[in-house]
């Protein structure tokens with residue numbers, strides 16, 4: 301998918317996005333945010349923040365910066381979370397997840413919820429997410445991945461040619477995703493109705509000064525070093 305196509309799809313989705321993709325996949329958003337240690341003062345980056353539908357799930361004492369390429373989606377997030385009422389929502393910026401304008405090692409956690417199968421180049425997005433994370437920080441991806449069930453897979457494959465119009469790739473494969481990004485997840489769990497979506501937890505190698513087991517006390521397994 302090209303960026304122009306993504307923008308055009310989400311320009312169309314913006315007014316109805318929360319109605320269609322709200323509650324139905326909220327469990328995945330909450331579960332991903334629950335993985336974050338959310339220490340007071342932590343600064344979290346959410347890439348593809350969209351209409352800001354997840355922003356209310358973060359603790360008020362952590363700062364959140366959101367980025368997205370769709371001005372129409374962001375406009376809704378800004379309206380719902382004005383700085384005057386939500387000072388912890390630091391900035392909602394128009395920016396490409398594949399080319400983040402933040403220095404290396406900036407954030408205490410980086411999230412991509414329902415974005416990996418939308419972004420034109422998931423490898424570049426993940427490389428950027430690892431780069432801007434502090435050592436030891438969790439990097440979380442929630443997404444639908446192509447089903448291992450034959451019947452569902454057939455439906456996904458059928459819809460795959462419509463990806464540009466749908467605004468996501470229904471046949472997005474977990475195996476290919478992990479292979480291309482060359483990183484090993486710390487854990488993978490099923491979320492949302494029927495376990496049809498996955499929460500994939502990565503961690504940037506290195507210590508965050510919170511002890512050897514990473515920022516939320518979970519064991520750190522290797523990633524292949526995207527820093």
Ligand SMILES: C[S@@+](CC[C@H](N)C(=O)[O-])C[C@H]1O[C@@H](n2cnc3c(N)ncnc32)[C@H](O)[C@@H]1O
Nearest residue numbers: 310348349350368369370373396397413414419
């Ligand atoms: C399915 S929506 C997910 C929105 C939100 N994360 C949620 O939980 O509902 C995908 C979002 O990713 C954004 N997006 C797609 N490609 C992007 C890119 N390269 N950089 C930043 N945002 C991107 C789209 O504009 C859209 O808002």
